[in-house]
Every structure is written in C-alpha cells, then in structure tokens.
Amino acid sequence: MHSVSNSGSIVGFKVSGNNNRGNCNGRKPLVKVTHRSRVVMGSVPAVKVLAQPKVVRGDHGYVLEDVPHLTDYISHLPTYPNPLQDHPAYAVVKQYFVDTDDTIAQKIVVHANSPRGTHFRRAGPRQKVYFKSDDVHACIVTCGGLCPGLNTVIREIVGSLHDMYGVTRIEGIEGGYKGFYSRNTISLTPKVVNGIHKRGGTIIGTSRGGYDNKKIVNSIEDRGINQVYIIGGDGTQKGASAIYEEVRRRGLNVAVVGIPKTIDNDIPVIDQSFGFDTAVEEAQRAINAAHVEAESNENCIGLVKLMGRNSGFIAMHATLASRDVDCCLIPESSFYLEGPGGLFEYIEKRIKENGHMVIVVAEGAGQDLVAESLRTNDDKDASGNKLLNDVGLWLSQKIKGHFKKQTEMEINLKYIDPTYMIRAVPSNASDNVYCTLLAQSAVHGAMAGYTGFTVGPVHGRECYLPFYRITEKQNKVVITDRMWARMLSSTNQPSFINTKDIIESDMDEAPPTQLQDDRVVDNGFVTKETTVC
Ligand SMILES: Nc1ncnc2c1ncn2[C@@H]1O[C@H](COP(=O)(O)OP(=O)(O)OP(=O)(O)O)[C@@H](O)[C@H]1O
Ligand SMILES: O=P(O)(O)OC[C@H]1O[C@](O)(CO)[C@@H](O)[C@@H]1O
C-alpha cells in the first residue's frame, strides 16, 4: 500500500497538495488513487460539492478509505521531528511510531477468495508532525447529550497535548457549539483537568442546537485556533464535518478532529462508542431493582425503561448481561400487545409460570403504537431530534388496564425509569482506558496534519475514519443477526415478528454480516455492495 497523493480541483476552489507526502521508500506505487466529489442533499442548501473522499485502490480488491490531510489543500507545509522521539516514556518503546502504510481491515471474517476489501488508516503517532508545539492553539468542545467518559476524553486530550507534545495553549469552548460565538473560553491545563475523569458530565458544558457554521469558523479563525477537537454524537459529527469543509474552503491551517460520543452506541463502523459500557453497567442496577421488587411481590411485573432513541443496544446488552429479564423491547423490533403471540399473552404465561417477570423497554421502542393511541404532535428538540412519547408510562398503563379489565388475575406493576442516571455517572475503568486511547489517537492525528476525521476502534485497533463514514447512517441492532437471537433465547420472549416479514425485508436490505457489510465509494455516492456469498 502506498501513500495518497492528492491534487485536483473541486467546484468553488482549487485543491492542491503534496504529491508525495507518505513514504514510498523508492518502491513503485501499486495503487490507483481516485478522488470523487460527493453531493449532499437534504438540509444543506441547493447542491453543495464537498471535499472529495480519498479512496486508494490496491491489488486484490484492496481499498483504503483515507482521511484528508492539511497538505491536500495547503502546499509547502513545514514538518518537524515528532517530539515523542525524545520523550523518556516513549523513546524506549520499539516501533512506537506508526508506519505510514499501516491500515486496518474493516472485515476480518473472510473467505479464501474474498477481495481484501475496505481499510482505514491506522491511528497513532507519526515520525513527522506538521505543528510546532509552541504554535499549537487547541480547543475542545462537547456537544449533544451527556455520556460517561466526556471528562476523561477532555482530560486525556489536554494530557496528551501537554505531556507528549509540549502544547500549552488549550481552551475549552463552553456549552457546546454555540459557545464558539457566544461564550468565553476556559483555559484547560493539566492542573484544571486533574481528577475530572472521576466526575460525570462535562466540565466545559454541552448543549443541543445553536449550530452556526460560519460563526463557528469565524470564531476559530479570530481566536487563532489551529486544532479543534469536537466530542459528540451523530449530529455533532455532522457539524464537525461541515466545520472541516468550511475551514478547508477558507484554506485555513486548522486540523478538525471528531471524537464520537453516544451512550446509544448508534455510531456505525466503530466497535463501540465510549460510555456505552458504563451505561449498560449502570442499567443493571435498575434491572436488578426491578427484579427484586418483582420477586418479592405477588404477581409482580418490574418494568424498566432505558435510553436508546433509535437503537436498542443498551436495552439488548443490559438484558443479556442481567439474565433476569423476561422480555426486551427495542426500536428495531416492532411488537404488539393483543392477541395470540402478543405481549399480554406472554405476560400472562410468565406470571402464571413464575409469579413475576421483568420487562426492559428502550425509549424508542413501540413509538408507532404509542402515537396511535395518544395522538401526539411532532415536537423536536433544539437540534431537530424528534421528541419521543414516554413508552414506559404508556406500557405501564396498557398492562394495568388489560389485566384489570380482561383477566381474573390481579397484577402489581413497578415502573422504574432511570433515564439520566445511566449517563450522568462517571465512566467505569474500561471506558476510562478506551477514552484515553481515543484522546491520544486524536491528538497524534492532528499533530500529524490529518484533518476532517473521526477517531475510533475497528476490531480493537484505533483508526482515522472519514467523517462521511460515520455520519451516513446510524448503527442499529440487526434483528436477523446472531446477537438478537442470543438475546431472544435468553429471555424466551416471542419475537413478535412473522418470519415471512423478515425474509421480505431481507430482500430489501441485506444484514450487515462481516461478509456482506461492505460498501464502495462510487459515482460520488457511498453505496452498499451486496456480496452474494
Ligand atoms: N446535520 C447537522 N449539521 C450541523 N450541525 C448539526 C447537525 N445535526 C446536529 N448538529 C448540531 O450538533 C450538536 C449536537 O447534536 P445533537 O443534539 O443531535 O446531539 P448528538 O451529537 O447527536 O449527540 P446525542 O448522542 O446526544 O444525540 C447540536 O449543537 C446541533 O445543532
Ligand atoms: O434529554 P436529552 O438531554 O435531550 O437527551 C435524551 C437523549 O439523549 C440520548 O441519551 C443520546 O445521547 C438518548 O438516548 C436520549 O433520547
């Protein structure tokens, strides 16, 4: 594999670049580099041509979906030796620097004749950096909902910049995106961030809404900021991508880096998002309480509502981990209440068998049913996310109503809604380690001149991912996949779904198994490649 050379024009501005930035070591380049413009429709005004995805093709179907570099649009940028080479902690580590040719395969389950497939650039420190330590002026912003680990990421970005690269000018943007243009910044030093990883929340504050691309980039330019670290979920990363585009359009020497955050685990491609592990662990406490209540009271149902707007990962993992749950309802799998195979029939059966049961419902589950019976409006939050109806309360009332009116059985229902409790806690040990790797990888990438990327693990290896890869779709529980089957077999709940429906919907969209979930960037659009196995 060889480094990407990048030059060419795109509508509105000319892209020029360093034609030989990477290290070919005199070897003949074997790859074909393609650059394509992407056209984004929707909320973006008219037709806007964005910076081109960098796609490198090699032998045997090898594809690298690379990330942008400052030299793609600023020529003759000076480089400096990485200060880490003299750092006592790292100088002794053999091969501490990442080889410029290192990439990570998206698929690790392959057949003998599979093409090599899509790869991502491996994260980590490079031998050369594109910023002198004294010249770096970094900022950090956190946006969207809270998530365990936000403070750890902040702490570790500050620590990495300061301790590894000798950077001293780091500012926290207060209160999310709108803080760029409406608030003062907070100076972040190792002393200020010391110990914050033991606290939930974010010390620099967060918010939804208030995104104003021009004002944000003006503020970056006016303040002389040249590294921007943006921590947030899918909405935040879309905003970060647009900030990168504007920075590039203005030709600014500013690295824009995204760090994906969401307890819902709805960011695609990466193994898992930080805070998810902690949230699942915390959700166990609520499930445990529901189980204790249910077991101790006659004919008792413990009902727990967990977060998960569009993706049911928290509910599914908490259910699998707990083993006390009899039924788990998630947004990806519709269910029904009445009649044969419905929820009421199952509840009646479980109560008769066991005298108690525990139900876990993700907040986004059954929204169609709730909307039908409540006649609701289409309220949205400040970021434009649809506000959900309370499925937990609705379900409690429906269950109570059903058993009161239609059966001889008297039931007890205990409803537990831990909502914010699972995300307002500090991150657990494994999330703290994960956040540290993310932060360090982000800093190494920015120092190496990469920009317009998000960092995250793919099969356990930290990678630099182009923004479009993580914003183009949401990660969802695939109910035709083995994990959901494992969950169903642990609860013994009905699947509520007709096998015929699954087969028909499969024909529309193939499940993202290792062999099938590959897409190619072609004709300006990222498309799904459905490999017939
Ligand atoms: N398409 C978009 N383009 C630009 N900015 C966006 C976009 N979507 C959301 N944002 C901005 O990103 C910020 C966070 O978005 P949002 O509230 O949707 O949370 P999120 O990052 O998706 O995290 P969460 O996991 O909590 O939902 C907000 O300030 C919002 O205005
Ligand atoms: O009430 P808020 O802060 O807008 O956030 C609620 C949403 O945020 C999330 O935790 C995602 O961050 C969702 O699970 C939930 O629906």
Ligand SMILES: [Mg+2]
């Ligand atoms: Mg979101």
